[in-house]
Amino acid sequence: MIGKNNLTLILSILCSINCFGWGQKGHDVVAYIAEKHLTEKTMYAVDSILNGQSMVYWSNWLDNASHTPKYKYTKTWHYKNIDANQAFKDAPINQQGDIVTALTTQIDILKSSTTIKQDAALALRMVIHLIGDLHQPMHMGHLSDLGGNKWPVKFFNRDNNLHSVWDSSILESAHKWSYTEWQNQIDRVTPELEKELVFGCVTDWAKETYELATTVYNKTEQGYNISYDYVAEWAPTIESQLLKAGLRLAHILNLIYDSNNE
Numbered sequence: 001m002i003g004k005n006n007l008t009l010i011l012s013i014l015c016s017i018n019c020f021g022w023g024q025k026g027h028d029v030v031a032y033i034a035e036k037h038l039t040e041k042t043m044y045a046v047d048s049i050l051n052g053q054s055m056v057y058w059s060n061w062l063d064n065a066s067h068t069p070k071y072k073y074t075k076t077w078h079y080k081n082i083d084a085n086q087a088f089k090d091a092p093i094n095q096q097g098d099i100v101t102a103l104t105t106q107i108d109i110l111k112s113s114t115t116i117k118q119d120a121a122l123a124l125r126m127v128i129h130l131i132g133d134l135h136q137p138m139h140m141g142h143l144s145d146l147g148g149n150k151w152p153v154k155f156f157n158r159d160n161n162l163h164s165v166w167d168s169s170i171l172e173s174a175h176k177w178s179y180t181e182w183q184n185q186i187d188r189v190t191p192e193l194e195k196e197l198v199f200g201c202v203t204d205w206a207k208e209t210y211e212l213a214t215t216v217y218n219k220t221e222q223g224y225n226i227s228y229d230y231v232a233e234w235a236p237t238i239e240s241q242l243l244k245a246g247l248r249l250a251h252i253l254n255l256i257y258d259s260n261n262e
């Protein structure tokens with residue numbers, strides 16, 4: 001018989017195999033929105049750390065890197081599993097790491113005045129990606145169904161799962177935009193609303209996504225055939241999540257690299 005702790009570990013490892021989120025387009029959108037909201041001073045710092053490469057260039061890097069021997073320790077960093085019978089504050093800590101712990105740690109590395117450029121570059125690449133993952137509801141999904149990977153649905157009559165649908169299927173079905181067009185269309189908030197959206201910290205935003213995930217589960221029964229009505233209902237939510245992620249990523253970096261934004 002498999003003990004509870006061993007079962008949790010096994011499920012966490014399995015989830016890490018197929019639990020990376022938003023798909024390439026979504027992560028590019030988040031990074032590009034963030035780039036558009038960096039102050040001049042922050043942009044200079046980011047450009048220096050990344051050796052002139054853009055945040056979009058690195059936005060999907062961690063998904064691939066997590067599958068390599070060098071960075072396999074980051075596999076569980078893309079999500080935080082919280083089952084339906086658990087409150088956010090009571091969710092067990094994954095000893096291999098989770099997205100909330102990873103983001104907090106990497107942000108602290110960027111904040112430190114003693115961090116060398118090489119370490120800052122690695123931390124920044126991770127933060128760019130993980131902020132996006134933090135806002136994908138299934139990255140705060142259930143351990144019991146591997147963040148929606150074992151929650152079967154149909155997408156326009158074809159077998160799929162809830163995680164995959166939220167990664168990219170709804171996004172691509174709602175709008176056939178490039179990442180620059182996505183930014184142009186959804187990044188239109190007032191300064192006042194932007195200030196509201198970036199309020200809080202990583203833990204606050206994770207809890208917000210967890211609550212959204214609960215709603216998604218409740219409204220998407222297993223076996224549901226997702227079609228035009230579902231896409232139309234949830235596309236605005238995905239737009240909102242991508243926008244929040246981009247604005248919050250810029251906010252974090254501006255606070256770190258531009259003292260005028262404190």
